Amino acid sequence: MPRRRILQIATVVLGLAAVMFAWRLYNRPAHQYNTAYEPCWNAAVLATLGAQSTFGTTNCYSPGNLPGVGRLVGTWPSSSSPGHDLVIFATARIPGRGLNGIAYVVGEPPPSDNCVFPLGGPWWQLAFMKVPSMSCPRGFTYQGGG
Numbered sequence: 001m002p003r004r005r006i007l008q009i010a011t012v013v014l015g016l017a018a019v020m021f022a023w024r025l026y027n028r029p030a031h032q033y034n035t036a037y038e039p040c041w042n043a044a045v046l047a048t049l050g051a052q053s054t055f056g057t058t059n060c061y062s063p064g065n066l067p068g069v070g071r072l073v074g075t076w077p078s079s080s081s082p083g084h085d086l087v088i089f090a091t092a093r094i095p096g097r098g099l100n101g102i103a104y105v106v107g108e109p110p111p112s113d114n115c116v117f118p119l120g121g122p123w124w125q126l127a128f129m130k131v132p133s134m135s136c137p138r139g140f141t142y143q144g145g146g
Helices: 003-026 036-047
Strands: 072-082 086-093 100-107 114-120 123-125 142-143
Touching: 036 072, 036 086, 036 100, 036 123, 100 114
Parallel strands: none
Antiparallel strands: 072 086, 086 100, 100 123, 114 123, 114 142
């Protein structure tokens, strides 16, 4: 294969890789929660579900405030069966537009009728739907079903 053809193919491949990388950077949420606070979030989940925490809740979590997320307007725990947990920590709630905050999800789908973004592991970030288009903000996907 001539050297020129190899350079053309390499240029196309590098160009596609650059476009994919740029799209991934663009299509992430504008404000993504920092998962460095995950040990505190785990302590909050255990406290909400009434379980003992090994994370030292007095140092990082207090009811009504979640580090890295902010002041909470509500916490909704749900444990439908062993190994299935859903805890929602909401910083805001608007009827018809969903919740803003984070959710801890094990063995369940993410919270329905909301815009969601996976933070990794059991954690999902929640965002309001945009009005008037009723679409999700950039990087979030709609989770229907509820």
